Amino acid sequence: MKRIFLPLSKEIIKNLKAAEELLLNGIIYTARDQAHKRLVEAIKKRKKLPIDLKNQVIYYCGPTPTPKGRVIGSCGPTTAARLDKFTPDLLKAGVRGMIGKGRRSDKVKAAIKKYKAVYFLAPAGLGALLSTKVKSKELVAYPELGPEAIYRLKVRDFPVIVGIDAKGKDKTVSS
């Protein structure tokens, strides 16, 4: 299986094809509903963001608390469709990859194409297994959101499938 080393570059993204299976290596940032809402509010008010979004990958994930002796708790993807309304603004701000589960709206698909980004599917409901692919976890913003805070994760061989590629080809559902 092809290994991808983050951050994403134009060159890497160009060569990704919908339905392709990959292993991600490097830094990803968790963010789900409330973090998205805050990030987009900050972008609209032109406030400084807690992280530099340029070329970054956002993982739609709210992990369980970390048990003793582990790097992270269970940490699978959450439903991407709930974040559709925020995604075009984040892509405009520099995000180039998203990891989640399920379908995306037509607006998101158009934005992925426009900004030459990529949407990855992570295996859904396999949070325990995915926790073994995370090598470090660090809180970077919004601690008051608990599991919805933004964490910087370093992942090794984190398995994903390309759901929507930069050409807008959609393989998030069986056809």
Next chain:
Amino acid sequence: MRIIKARDISRVVSELAQEANFVLRKDVWAALKEALRKETNQRARSLWKAIIENATLAKNQKLAICQDTGLPIVFVELGQDVKIEGNLKVAIIKGIAAGYKKGYLRNSIVAHPLKRGRPCYRPPIIHIDIIKGTRLKLTVLPKGFGCENKSKLKMFEPTADTKEIKQFILDSVKEAGPDACPPFIVGVGIGGTADYAMLLAKKALLQPIRRSQALASKRLEKELLRQINQLNIGPMGLGGRTTCLGVNIETYPTHIAGLPVAVNISCHALRSASKII
């Protein structure tokens, strides 16, 4: 009259909360293994294997099967000849909070649906039934919201035929699609009132998958299972022979003017644990 102490209830609820989140139900295990055996699609096969590997890892290392440890629902069957020493509801709420904290399970509850606020561990949803005798049965069902968000209710006309009802259930599953972590277990409640049909649909998920029974709904369950599996949604929504591990239908008498039908879908990680005190 039998006396049960509230603190014993808290302890049992705490244990059940952890067991439910770490150990996949036996009937779900069996259904997953059967799905792997039947699968011919290579990608689906590797996903079935990964689902089973995930459940094995969770059980062996006491990790949450899924990071969405749900909004815990506690079903209580309380014998009418039991006297609780202490406060039953407080005992359950404390038990859930203690179990979730001890098991490093996710604090996914916000205190107000509109104001939201910092996620915490309480309160769960509690349903209490009074039964005869001196037993107390406790069941914890952690329900993740990826699938809970796909719940449906339709108030059919009393003259509606089974075909319309089946179509409604199929459409609900199609709409859930890849978002709600297929393969699913589909809980259906038919009858009662709007609220009661929803509760029946949820309770249907507590029944073993593909139980043998002589109910009128058995045939409907089988037909729906076959039709849902023809949708080719498959694990992760990427196609495969099995989209649904089981359909459980619960019914109740209803009004001459109505026919409520509720659908409550569970993701493949259908988790629940019970104990009789």
